[in-house]
Amino acid sequence: MASEVRQSEQTDDTAGVTHGTSAAGAIHVRNLTKVFDTDEGTETVFEDVSFDIEPGSFVTLIGRSGSGKSTMLNIISGVLEPTEGRVEFEATQDGDVTLGHVFQSPRLLPWNTCVENIEYVHEANPDYTRELAEEYLDLVGLSNHYDKYPSQLSGGQRQRVGITRALSIDPEILVMDEPFSNLDEITAESLREELIEIWQKLGKTVFFVTHDITEAIELSDRILMLGNGEIFDDMSIDLDRPRDVDSEEFLKVRQDAINRFHAIK
Numbered sequence: 451m452a453s454e455v456r457q458s459e460q461t462d463d464t465a466g467v468t469h470g471t472s473a474a475g476a477i478h479v480r481n482l483t484k485v486f487d488t489d490e491g492t493e494t495v496f497e498d499v500s501f502d503i504e505p506g507s508f509v510t511l512i513g514r515s516g517s518g519k520s521t522m523l524n525i526i527s528g529v530l531e532p533t534e535g536r537v538e539f540e541a542t543q544d545g546d547v548t549l550g551h552v553f554q555s556p557r558l559l560p561w562n563t564c565v566e567n568i569e570y571v572h573e574a575n576p577d578y579t580r581e582l583a584e585e586y587l588d589l590v591g592l593s594n595h596y597d598k599y600p601s602q603l604s605g606g607q608r609q610r611v612g613i614t615r616a617l618s619i620d621p622e623i624l625v626m627d628e629p630f631s632n633l634d635e636i637t638a639e640s641l642r643e644e645l646i647e648i649w650q651k652l653g654k655t656v657f658f659v660t661h662d663i664t665e666a667i668e669l670s671d672r673i674l675m676l677g678n679g680e681i682f683d684d685m686s687i688d689l690d691r692p693r694d695v696d697s698e699e700f701l702k703v704r705q706d707a708i709n710r711f712h713a714i715k
């Protein structure tokens with residue numbers, strides 16, 4: 451049974467959502483409209499948008515700058531209220547849905563170590579132990595960095611901590627807003643590979659936002675294209691994983707995606 455989203459903010463970077471039962475991790479976006487009121491008047495970002503996301507799938511929303519990708523992601527995560535419509539989640543048998551939010555910049559607390567930055571989002575979790583933080587840091591290759599401060603880490607390592615922190619609350623759903631766009635391409639590429647390995651291992655539903663078509667094809671089961679206030683295309687990516695971005699079949703899919711993307715007026 452589906453359940454309407456209710457956000458209880460745990461930190462800037464994670465949003466706890468509760469309610470519902472079964473098929474945990476499915477997302478149902480229903481007739482979403484978002485209008486911003488500004489000094490210059492109103493701006494309708496999108497109107498009457500609906501789509502469904504399968505539990506455990508990796509779905510990416512792409513669109514030009516200003517098309518409303520972050521707005522959509524923030525409504526799904528509960529950071530923003532829609533003007534009209536609703537988002538429903540399928541919850542676990544316990545009736546819970548937890549959602550982890552990874553931002554473009556990891557937003558770590560500078561006076562906290564890696565472990566403490568994870569501990570911070572577990573303040574209300576009686577089962578939290580340092581071992582749990584270490585286990586998640588191990589997952590992203592930060593075993594030798596538990597007690598380092600953010601200033602002692604590279605940009606890629608800081609983003610790894612951001613991803614780890616979101617994963618450490620064991621969310622059914624991970625929303626990621628251009629998490630690799632501030633990183634150099636070599637680091638971004640290794641993080642993409644790690645993310646896919648983690649996703650395959652943990653089976654989370656991932657809702658990912660990017661403006662990078664190659665990144666979207668490399669990562670996703672499905673790409674939603676947002677433009678002119680609507681989802682104008684919904685493309686399944688049927689390439690085997692791991693994906694070779696230089697392979698003939700990848701380049702063919704990429705060209706198809708580019709053609710479809712440019713079909714929007």
Ligand SMILES: Nc1ncnc2c1ncn2[C@@H]1O[C@H](COP(=O)(O)OP(=O)(O)OP(=O)(O)O)[C@@H](O)[C@H]1O
Binds near residue numbers: 495
């Ligand atoms: N809080 C706000 N108040 C008013 N307008 C807003 C607000 N947030 C976003 N907008 C407007 O909504 C539109 C969509 O913004 P959004 O950040 O969702 O786009 P985006 O596709 O994520 O862009 P980018 O790829 O550049 O990050 C933009 O025109 C933006 O100016």
